[in-house]
Amino acid sequence: MKLGDLEFWLITDGTFRLDGGKWILLETGAGDKWDAKRTEIYSFDAPPRLPQKLIARGVPSEKIDVVINTHLHFDHCGWNTRIVNGEAVPVFPNAQYMVQRGELEHAKEPSDRDRASYFPENYAPMEKSGQWLLLEGDAEVIPGIELIRAPGHNRDMMCVRLTGGGKTVFFTADLIPTAAHLPYPWIMGYDLYPLTTLENKKKWIPEAAGGGWLVIFGHEPATPAGYLREQGGKYVLEPVALDS
Numbered sequence: 001m002k003l004g005d006l007e008f009w010l011i012t013d014g015t016f017r018l019d020g021g022k023w024i025l026l027e028t029g030a031g032d033k034w035d036a037k038r039t040e041i042y043s044f045d046a047p048p049r050l051p052q053k054l055i056a057r058g059v060p061s062e063k064i065d066v067v068i069n070t071h072l073h074f075d076h077c078g079w080n081t082r083i084v085n086g087e088a089v090p091v092f093p094n095a096q097y098m099v100q101r102g103e104l105e106h107a108k109e110p111s112d113r114d115r116a117s118y119f120p121e122n123y124a125p126m127e128k129s130g131q132w133l134l135l136e137g138d139a140e141v142i143p144g145i146e147l148i149r150a151p152g153h154n155r156d157m158m159c160v161r162l163t164g165g166g167k168t169v170f171f172t173a174d175l176i177p178t179a180a181h182l183p184y185p186w187i188m189g190y191d192l193y194p195l196t197t198l199e200n201k202k203k204w205i206p207e208a209a210g211g212g213w214l215v216i217f218g219h220e221p222a223t224p225a226g227y228l229r230e231q232g233g234k235y236v237l238e239p240v241a242l243d244s
């Protein structure tokens with residue numbers, strides 16, 4: 001879809017946006033570094049292949065300038081890296097990878113509760129290659145791309161707000177993972193700080209509805225995007241089809 005004169009694509013394994021000259025990848029999906037055990041536990045049939053999908057769009061991995069990880073749970077940063085000759089290396093050799101500094105620190109020393117969500121091979125290679133740009137709080141990294149720290153799911157997860165041509169798109173990441181999580185009390189059992197999730201939902205859902213923002217959910221296969229409308233004190237989704 002077009003966001004002003006900017007192009008924006010949603011693809012299954014990673015959300016992608018082009019900013020007149022810069023190629024920006026928002027999230028990188030689950031990746032393909034899956035052994036038999038992990039594949040069985042998370043019931044992935046065949047991991048979708050993000051680099052091939054980008055090539056189909058005329059964007060080889062070398063062209064990507066910026067990779068944004070809202071956080072470092074394995075299902076958001078899997079295609080950050082891939083295995084070459086037995087070693088995990090960055091998939092996007094010319095990109096600056098962005099995440100909150102606190103999230104990278106936490107990934108390296110997770111709690112017993114969320115240890116299973118962090119795979120070092122998804123983030124350690126960019127420490128070695130010097131490709132991380134670590135953020136501290138909210139940042140407008142490129143005009144029109146705001147990374148907004150929205151804790152709750154964990155301490156340093158970010159949502160992303162894109163603006164252009166008078167329109168606003170809000171990518172919820174895991175703050176509102178699916179449309180079913182729009183009601184305030186519907187909060188994932190995974191969340192480390194559920195009351196903070198609640199606070200952030202109460203802040204951002206009315207703002208998105210009032211501002212007429214197009215909302216894109218982090219994990220919604222049936223209705224990945226739409227506008228929010230208030231109905232009798234509740235917020236409902238008016239789904240919008242996006243080109244894939």
Ligand SMILES: [Zn+2]
Nearest residue numbers: 071073153174
């Ligand atoms: Zn997550």
